[in-house]
Amino acid sequence: FDDRDGFIWLDGKLTPWREAKIHVLTHGLHYGSCVFEGERVYDGKVFKLREHSQRLIDSASVLGMEIPFSVEQLDAATMETLAANGITNGYVRPVVWRGSEMMGVAAHNTRTRVAIATWTWPSYFTPEARMRGIRLGFAAWKRPHPETAPTQAKAAGLYMICTMSKHKAEAEGYDDALMLDWRGQVAEATGANVFFVIGNEIHTPLPDCFLNGITRQTVIALARAKGFTVVERAILPEEMAKASECFITGTAAEITPVSEIGPYRFTPGEVTKTMIAEYDSCVRA
Ligand code: PMP
Numbered sequence: 001f002d003d004r005d006g007f008i009w010l011d012g013k014l015t016p017w018r019e020a021k022i023h024v025l026t027h028g029l030h031y032g033s034c035v036f037e038g039e040r041v042y043d044g045k046v047f048k049l050r051e052h053s054q055r056l057i058d059s060a061s062v063l064g065m066e067i068p069f070s071v072e073q074l075d076a077a078t079m080e081t082l083a084a085n086g087i088t089n090g091y092v093r094p095v096v097w098r099g100s101e102m103m104g105v106a107a108h109n110t111r112t113r114v115a116i117a118t119w120t121w122p123s124y125f126t127p128e129a130r131m132r133g134i135r136l137g138f139a140a141w142k143r144p145h146p147e148t149a150p151t152q153a154k155a156a157g158l159y160m161i162c163t164m165s166k167h168k169a170e171a172e173g174y175d176d177a178l179m180l181d182w183r184g185q186v187a188e189a190t191g192a193n194v195f196f197v198i199g200n201e202i203h204t205p206l207p208d209c210f211l212n213g214i215t216r217q218t219v220i221a222l223a224r225a226k227g228f229t230v231v232e233r234a235i236l237p238e239e240m241a242k243a244s245e246c247f248i249t250g251t252a253a254e255i256t257p258v259s260e261i262g263p264y265r266f267t268p269g270e271v272t273k274t275m276i277a278e279y280d281s282c283v284r285a
Contacts, residue, residue, distance in 0.1 A: 007084040009077045009116040012069070014084050020115060027110045028097025032157030035059035038251045039092035040283070041082055041118070046092060047251075047283045048214050049075050053094075055214070059153035060096045065112045067096055074114075081116045091121035091252065097156075121252070133259025133268045134248075136189065138237075139165035139177035143187040143210050151209045162190035176248075178261050181209050186235040192250030194258075195219065196243035197271045201229045203243075215249040215279075222278040228271070240264040247272050255279050 008020035028034035036059075039052045046052070053074040060067050069077065078092055095117075098110035123130075141161035144151060149158060162179075169177035169190075178194065181187040186205050188194055193216040195204045202223050204216065220230050240246070246258040246266040255276045257268030 006119075007081065009081040009084075009114075011113055011115070012077075014080065017117075020117075022097075022113070023100040025100045025103055026097065027099060027101075027103065027107050028113075028156070030103065031098075031105065031107070032155070032160075033063060033065065033098035033107060033110070034095065034156035035063060035065070035097075035154055036093065036095040036156060037154060039078070039094070040121075040251050040254075041087060041090055041092060042283045044082075044088040046078060046082070048218070049078060051214050052092075052251075053078070055154060056094050056096060059155060060112065062150045062153040063155060065096060065098060067112055067114055069114060074116075077116055078118075081118050085118050087118050087120060089120065090118055092116065092118045123254075131257060131268050131273070133246075133257040133266065134175035135173075135260040136176050136178045136258055136262070137169040137172050137174040138262045139179040139190070140168065141165050141179065142184075143179050143181040145182045146209050148182070152211070154211060166190040179210075180237065183234075184236070186237055186240070189248045189250075189253075192248035192253040192256070194246065194248050196235070196240065196266075197245035197269070198239075198243050201231055202271065203231045203233065203235060205235050206232050213250055215251055215254070218282065219249050219255065219275060219279060222282060223275060226274065226278060237262075245269050245272050247275065254283075 004017050006017040007014040008017055010020050037052045037056045039046050053071045057067050057071060096114050098107050099113045101110045165177040176189050178189060179187045188210045193213045195202055223230050240261060248256050248258060257272045259266055
């Protein structure tokens with residue numbers, strides 16, 4: 001991923017892709033002092049750019065890092081990076097981390113570094129394959145209690161258990177893993193939130209120990225505007241037996257139907273189809 005043409009915005013200026021490097025004694029690498037974002041650009045417009053830039057600032061703040069750029073500057077830098085790379089449809093990855101000025105648990109004198117990269121990211125599925133739904137296994141790792149980790153931040157360290165869970169799921173032949181939280185309630189997939197259709201209603205777990213995704217919030221608003229009842233509540237795994245449809249939501253996943261979670265089966269249907277169409281027109285509006 002490092003040997004290619006293009007530009008990465010690094011600490012305020014566009015840098016050739018191959019030169020956007022950091023030292024091995026970077027605090028963020030050793031101690032997880034790192035937060036990031038994932039954004040999608042549709043026809044030249046970044047969906048919810050301001051919300052993502054603000055979440056980056058907020059995530060950094062939770063970890064005690066102050067980004068030396070305003071939300072307006074981050075928005076402008078994102079658009080500058082997209083223009084420099086000629087990308088109108090793709091993915092954007094901003095990342096913020098503590099630098100290599102000192103090494104140790106204490107990191108007061110480290111510089112807060114910022115980079116923004118972008119690349120094309122075509123959809124993995126044809127529309128037909130997508131509607132067949134993906135298969136999830138259960139993750140062995142649990143989303144931690146909010147007093148155990150900064151669960152509301154999009155912090156790199158929280159992804160350690162996501163990568164391990166995803167790898168295990170893939171080794172077992174699944175596409176992804178469903179993570180429960182420390183209480184044993186349904187939480188989310190390894191990089192996306194989860195929704196169920198139960199009766200005529202849409203149910204989704206309360207995001208009290210995992211990311212309240214920007215896509216999740218968008219989908220809830222779109223569903224309510226369409227007249228659906230959306231219930232945010234604690235969901236126990238065995239309740240999935242009552243769900244007819246299931247889908248996951250996220251910037252990268254968009255809305256991806258799920259056909260299977262462990263022993264539970266779902267049939268992507270009208271509600272999922274409606275929400276995919278609504279989301280599609282929303283992001284391109
Ligand atoms: N949960 C996790 C763990 C994620 O990585 C993501 C993707 N950022 C989401 C949920 C969904 O968030 P969003 O809709 O803001 O992309």
